[in-house]
Amino acid sequence: MSYTDKFGRPLVAVTGMGVVTSLGQGKRDNWAALTGGRSGIRSIKRFPVDHLATTIAGLVDFLPESEQGATALTLALAELAAEEAIDESGLSLSNFGGPLFLAAPPVELDWRNRLALYARSERSGDWRSLIETARKTANRAYFDEGQFANIANRLADKYGTRGLPVTLSTACASGATAIQLGIEAIRRGECDRALAIGADGSATAEALIRFSLLSALSTQNERPEKASKPFSKDRDGFVLAEGSAALVLEPLESARSRGAKVLAIMRGCGEKADDFHRTRSKPDGSPAAGAVRAALADAGMAEEEVAYINAHGTSTPENDKMEHLSLSTVFGERMRTIPISSNKSMIGHTLSAAGAVEAVFSIMTMREGVIPPTINYDNPDPAIDLDVVPNVKREADVPTVLSNSFGFGGQNTCLVMAREPG
Amino acid sequence: MSSTDVVITGIGIASSLGLGTDAHWQALQGSPAPKLDRERFAPYVIHPLPEIDWSVQIPRRGDQRQMETWQRLGTYTAGLALDDAGLKGDEELCATMDMIVAAGGGERDTAVDQAILDASLARNDHGVLLNEKLTTELRPTLFLAQLSNLLAGNISIVHKVTGSSRTFMGEDGAGVAAIETAAARIRAGQSTHCLVGAAFQTEHPDMLLAYELAAYLQRGEWSPVWQRREELGGGIITGSGAAFLVLESREHAEKRGRKAYAAIGPILSGRARREGSGLKDALGEMLDVLAGRAAPALAISGASGAHAATRAEKAALDAYGNMAVRGFNTVTGHLKEAQFPFAVALAALAIHNAKAYPPFDAENERPLEDAPKAVLATSVGYHCYEGMGLIVEA
Numbered sequence: 001m002s003y004t005d006k007f008g009r010p011l012v013a014v015t016g017m018g019v020v021t022s023l024g025q026g027k028r029d030n031w032a033a034l035t036g037g038r039s040g041i042r043s044i045k046r047f048p049v050d051h052l053a054t055t056i057a058g059l060v061d062f063l064p065e066s067e068q069g070a071t072a073l074t075l076a077l078a079e080l081a082a083e084e085a086i087d088e089s090g091l092s093l094s095n096f097g098g099p100l101f102l103a104a105p106p107v108e109l110d111w112r113n114r115l116a117l118y119a120r121s122e123r124s125g126d127w128r129s130l131i132e133t134a135r136k137t138a139n140r141a142y143f144d145e146g147q148f149a150n151i152a153n154r155l156a157d158k159y160g161t162r163g164l165p166v167t168l169s170t171a172c173a174s175g176a177t178a179i180q181l182g183i184e185a186i187r188r189g190e191c192d193r194a195l196a197i198g199a200d201g202s203a204t205a206e207a208l209i210r211f212s213l214l215s216a217l218s219t220q221n222e223r224p225e226k227a228s229k230p231f232s233k234d235r236d237g238f239v240l241a242e243g244s245a246a247l248v249l250e251p252l253e254s255a256r257s258r259g260a261k262v263l264a265i266m267r268g269c270g271e272k273a274d275d276f277h278r279t280r281s282k283p284d285g286s287p288a289a290g291a292v293r294a295a296l297a298d299a300g301m302a303e304e305e306v307a308y309i310n311a312h313g314t315s316t317p318e319n320d321k322m323e324h325l326s327l328s329t330v331f332g333e334r335m336r337t338i339p340i341s342s343n344k345s346m347i348g349h350t351l352s353a354a355g356a357v358e359a360v361f362s363i364m365t366m367r368e369g370v371i372p373p374t375i376n377y378d379n380p381d382p383a384i385d386l387d388v389v390p391n392v393k394r395e396a397d398v399p400t401v402l403s404n405s406f407g408f409g410g411q412n413t414c415l416v417m418a419r420e421p422g
Numbered sequence: 423m424s425s426t427d428v429v430i431t432g433i434g435i436a437s438s439l440g441l442g443t444d445a446h447w448q449a450l451q452g453s454p455a456p457k458l459d460r461e462r463f464a465p466y467v468i469h470p471l472p473e474i475d476w477s478v479q480i481p482r483r484g485d486q487r488q489m490e491t492w493q494r495l496g497t498y499t500a501g502l503a504l505d506d507a508g509l510k511g512d513e514e515l516c517a518t519m520d521m522i523v524a525a526g527g528g529e530r531d532t533a534v535d536q537a538i539l540d541a542s543l544a545r546n547d548h549g550v551l552l553n554e555k556l557t558t559e560l561r562p563t564l565f566l567a568q569l570s571n572l573l574a575g576n577i578s579i580v581h582k583v584t585g586s587s588r589t590f591m592g593e594d595g596a597g598v599a600a601i602e603t604a605a606a607r608i609r610a611g612q613s614t615h616c617l618v619g620a621a622f623q624t625e626h627p628d629m630l631l632a633y634e635l636a637a638y639l640q641r642g643e644w645s646p647v648w649q650r651r652e653e654l655g656g657g658i659i660t661g662s663g664a665a666f667l668v669l670e671s672r673e674h675a676e677k678r679g680r681k682a683y684a685a686i687g688p689i690l691s692g693r694a695r696r697e698g699s700g701l702k703d704a705l706g707e708m709l710d711v712l713a714g715r716a717a718p719a720l721a722i723s724g725a726s727g728a729h730a731a732t733r734a735e736k737a738a739l740d741a742y743g744n745m746a747v748r749g750f751n752t753v754t755g756h757l758k759e760a761q762f763p764f765a766v767a768l769a770a771l772a773i774h775n776a777k778a779y780p781p782f783d784a785e786n787e788r789p790l791e792d793a794p795k796a797v798l799a800t801s802v803g804y805h806c807y808e809g810m811g812l813i814v815e816a
Contacts, residue, residue, distance in 0.1 A: 048549040051557045106527045106570040106591065108628075109635065111538075115548055118539045127532060127627035130539065135634040135655075143635035148526055148570075149592035153806050156693055164691040164807050166599045167592045169525075169571045177588055181603070188610040205552055213562035273521070273587035275578040278488060278566045287584065408566065409575025411587060 002421065003253035005267070006300045009187045011421050012266040013255040016091070016248035017360045018084025020077050021347040022058035022241055026084055031364055034372040035393040039225035039346050041239050047205045054217040056224040057203050058241025058348030065201070069110040071145045073201025077244035077353070078102065078155055082197055085246035086159065090260055091193060095160035098193035101181040102152040102167045103174030103352045105202035109146045117142070151199070161195055171407030172312070173271075174198060175245065175355025176415050180269040182249040192254045198356030199244035208240055214279060216316060228349075229376035230313035230342035231320050231388045238314040241348030245356035252421060264363040267301065267400070267416045270294025274410030280318060281406070285326035288412045292330045292402065295414035301400070303331050306338060306416075308371060308396070310362040310403040311388075313342025314349050323404065324384045339396065341374040341389040355405040359415055362401040366419040371396050425673035428605045429682035429816045430770045432507025432668030434499040434619070437754040437764070438469035438661055442502055447771055450779050454753050458644055459625075465641040468624050469661030469755030474498060479505075480580050489576055490529040490567040491662075496621030497576045499664035503617065504581055507668035508680060515678075516582045520613045521574055522604050523589050524596035524620035524759040528568030530628050534559045573621065583617050594724065595691070595807025596620070597762035602689045602809065604669050614674040619666030620759035633658055638728055638804055646783035647749040648736065650727045657727040658804055661755020665763035667770075672816075684773035686766070687796070687812030688715060694808060701731060705738035705808060709798075712812050713742060716796040720778045721747045722769045724761040728804035735802045745798065746790035752782040762801035762809060769797035769813035 005011050019026070022040030023033035033040070040058045046067065049055040060066060065076035086093050114130070121133035134142065144150040152165035170177040175198025182194035211217050218237035220227040228239045255262055272290035276282035296303060312323055328335045343361050350357050365371055370393050377390035403415045435442065438457040439449040459470040476494050479501030480486050486494060504510040509519070538555045542548055566572050571589040578584050590596040590603075597620050607613040624630065633639045638656035650657035675682055690711060694704030712718070721739055725732045739747050750768055751757075757764055772778055772794050781787035800810040 048547070048553060050550045051553040053557075104591070106568075108527060108530075109631070111552055112548070114535075115539065115542050118542065127536065127631075131627065131631050131634050134631055135637045135639075138635075138637050140636065143632075146632045146635060147593060147805065149595055149803070149806055152592065153693065164595055164599055164602075164693050164809065165592075166590055166603070167596070169589045169591055170587065171569070171571045181588075184607065184610075184612055188606060188612070190606070205549065206556055209553070209556045209560065210565035212557070213560060214565060271586040271588075273574075273578045273584040275582050275584050278563075278572065278575055278579065407571070409569065409571045409587070410578045410584070411571065411575075 011252040012183045012186050013250050013252040013262045014247050014264045014266060014363060015250050015255050015260040015262060016085035016089030017263060017363060018081035019245040019357055019360045020060060020080050021243035021350065021357060022060055023347060025080055034346055034361065035370050037373050037375045037391060039375060041224045041227055041348050043224055052208060053212050053219050054208060055221045056227055056239060058239055059203055060201065060242040070202040070204055071107055074104055074199050075151045075154055077201050078151060078197050078199035081244040081246035082155060082159060082195065085248050089248035091248065093159060096195055097162055098191045098195060099163050099185055100152055100156055100161035100165035101178040101194065101196045102165060103178040103198035103356060104151055104167055105200050105352045106169060107146060107148055109142060113142050169352060170411040170413060171409050172351055173355055173405035173407040173411040173413040174352040175357060176405040176413040178356060179247060179359055179415060180413060183266050183269055186249055186251055192251055194249045195246060196249060196356060197246040198353035200350055200352040201242045203240050203242050211240060218315065226376050228315045228345050230315040230345050230374055231381055231384050231386060232377055233379045233381040235315045235317060235320060237316050239348035241350045243347060243350035243353045243357050245353060245360045247359060264366060265418045265421050267418045268295050268299025269415050270298050271413045274412060279408050281322045285322050285329055288322060288326035288406055289329040291412035291414045295416045299416035301416060305400055306402045307400045308365060308398045309338055309340040310358050310401055311340050311342040312404040312406045313344050315344060319406065320384060324386060336385050337387060339371055339387050339389050341371055343372060345375040358403050362403045362417055366398045366401055369395055369397060425671060426609050426611055427672040428608045428669050428686040429672050429675050430667050430684050430686065431670050431675050431680045431682050432503040433683060433767045433770060434502030434506060434666040435764060435767050436495060436499045437663035438472060439753060440472055441474065443771055453780065454782060456753050463630060466630055466639055467644045467659055470625055471662040485580055488563060488567060492528055492621055492623040493567060493573045493576050495623050495664050496573040497580050499621060500577045500617060500619060500666045501581055503666035503668050509668060513582060517584050519583045519585045520616040521577060521583050521587050522600040522616065522618045523574040524600040525570040525573050525589050525591060526759055527570055529626045531560065531564055532627055593758055594761045594801050594803035597759045598691045598801050598809030601762055601766060602691055605686045605689060608669055608671050615670040617666060617668055619763045621664035622758040622760045623662045624660035625662055646752040647725055647727045648783055648786040652729060657729045657732060658756050659727060661757055663754050663757040663760055663764060665760050665767045667763060667767060682816035684770040684813050685816045687814045688712060689809060689811035691809035693806060701734035702737045705735055706741060708810050709738060709742060712810065716812060716814055718745060718796040718798040718812060719792060720772060720790055720794040721745050721798040721800060722765045723747050723749045724765045724801035725749050725751060726756045726804040727751055731802050731804055746778060746788050748779050748782050748787060765799035765801055766813060769799040772797050773813055773815055
């Protein structure tokens with residue numbers, strides 16, 4: 001058996017996976033819901049929704065940290081996913097011994113803490129009173145909340161990852177970028193294991209408002225479970241969501257030699273930035289198409305070898321149209337018959353976590369031989385001629401998957417995964 | 423010497439000292455004096471940005487309006503680096519150029535936030551208050567002007583760097599990881615040329631607040647980075663600034679006939695436990711490894727002034743008695759994510775000019791007459807993460 005790919009680089013195996021979404025905690029619950037076509041989108045209860053245009057989200061509301069702000073929840077989500085993944089890999093939970101790549105949302109001092117500090121301050125009418133109170137209060141938890149290094153630092157402490165952990169953001173492609181950094185580190189021979197995590201618990205009122213102001217969110221609040229409808233004609237925006245996923249990556253050779261179960265192979269990754277606009281894609285879809293092609297080239301795979309596409313599929317008018325265009329550019333006529341589905345129809349858009357969450361679901365799709373559906377596909381967009389695996393799961397032999405992640409700021413990252421080393 | 427050696431072919435730097443490599447080199451001759459603003463953010467002293475004509479690097483007003491100062495500063499400085507490398511406007515090479523940006527968060531709308539804080543004193547339904555104010559008063563595009571990865575996004579839009587775009591977050595350590603990763607990719611043949619750097623704009627209350635939540639700033643007066651006083655606070659004095667580098671494989675640079683400033687040697691990074699002598703020991707071990715490769719005569723230190731971290735770094739550096747140290751935060755202030763990129767830029771300039779900088783703090787730094795053949799660049803995070811690397815002759 002060969003442990004290297006056709007370019008002579010070490011093959012990268014996935015030996016552990018963990019996931020949390022609004023559908024539940026852990027792979028088993030998520031998979032049951034996902035293949036059952038269940039939605040995790042609900043009316044928001046966590047904070048008041050007065051004055052908000054969008055009042056639905058895919059929140060993770062079942063954790064003790066769910067009410068403790070974006071940083072606490074993002075950390076908890078990352079931990080749960082990491083524990084499930086490391087546990088499955090059979091590696092040490094306290095001395096992981098490889099680098100950590102964390103995709104996480106940008107952080108800020110939470111409003112409730114900002115307000116609490118100000119209430120305690122002596123003056124009003126100037127930011128100086130807030131800073132002065134902050135200094136005197138010296139509340140370590142408040143400080144941590146505003147430090148971008150904090151979550152990864154805590155994870156590194158807990159799991160004993162090696163070296164300086166990388167926290168990254170490529171917006172909605174972040175989760176895929178975390179995996180890509182892990183793949184590259186292993187190919188460079190820097191490590192014999194890496195932990196890639198995408199985690200996002202930042203669905204605060206302000207986050208919702210910011211995306212609303214950009215007209216990015218669905219306002220179909222009446223039936224929350226029906227709001228996320230990728231590739232449908234009446235789609236009107238994405239549904240903000242929370243979640244996390246973790247993957248343990250190893251050179252195939254060391255995974256085999258320690259007798260670990262190999263869940264899948266990370267065959268390739270590709271990226272291409274878009275210089276057109278801050279939130280819109282180049283009209284010809286060439287950057288996204290470029291990312292797909294780069295991922296296939298990196299995987300050493302021909303277009304014909306892609307058996308299934310895990311779509312970025314956000315349910316915004318713009319994304320789904322552009323994703324269709326760019327995929328059609330790459331795959332041509334065959335694109336009409338390649339099954340493609342969007343997990344976001346059920347879990348919403350988990351932002352920084354999405355690329356990692358969807359990589360886990362992609363690997364489960366290959367392993368289980370079942371493609372999760374695109375739900376809410378009741379009113380197809382005639383301009384998007386795709387086999388979206390409408391509404392009901394499908395049994396299929398899926399040896400390979402292409403997973404797309406596109407984000408604001410011109411971010412396009414694609415992953416190519418395979419069931420077997422090939 | 424190898425075809426995949428990592429060489430620096432373009433440098434863009436901006437700080438209170440000026441704009442670009444020449445302005446910095448000149449400003450740092452003689453006995454460099456810091457440029458300070460003691461009033462605007464009193465009791466905090468800061469090193470402010472100089473006047474910048476943004477249109478020099480960001481010609482479209484529309485693009486300028488879409489960015490807050492931090493993004494403009496980064497986009498501007500990235501343009502300086504591309505210009506310097508002879509790559510500005512080279513569509514083909516920019517379209518295949520990789521990019522890693524170390525970024526924090528952007529600037530919130532101080533007026534909107536203050537209005538919410540003030541209104542909160544008179545009512546208890548804070549959740550509703552937030553919704554009310556934020557839905558009506560936030561500028562829709564402000565989100566993008568704040569978003570960490572949108573500095574890279576703007577560089578793509580303005581300068582057409584589109585090979586790839588990655589943003590690392592995590593204060594000083596993100597700057598270390600950005601350069602370390604970019605260099606490792608080039609060395610391994612995963613990339614041929616990469617724009618890497620960071621920008622930090624301190625002239626915003628939230629930027630100071632982030633430090634003061636753990637009382638990291640020095641208040642009331644300025645002093646050199648090695649002379650910060652415990653009774654005045656946490657020891658950090660901040661500055662606005664940015665540093666971007668164009669890194670290339672030696673082969674890539676030679677093919678297009680570019681001379682390099684310097685080469686990037688080994689870079690080490692870590693996450694030392696900071697209790698006891700943990701940090702000093704970890705830095706000492708890194709130094710032992712690096713000095714074993716090429717004994718650096720000069721160190722460009724990114725010590726922040728934060729008391730514990732700065733003491734540990736000074737002790738580790740002092741153990742190498744033959745090395746002249748320059749703590750550049752004395753003259754620039756702490757540049758957060760841009761610390762390590764800035765240190766590497768200053769180190770590369772010293773190699774290129776075959777001359778060390780005069781002491782930035784004559785009481786604590788000794789002169790060095792010899793031309794440095796290898797320069798150490800350090801960045802020890804004020805709170806966590808640390809790294810250092812050797813910059814050597816190309």
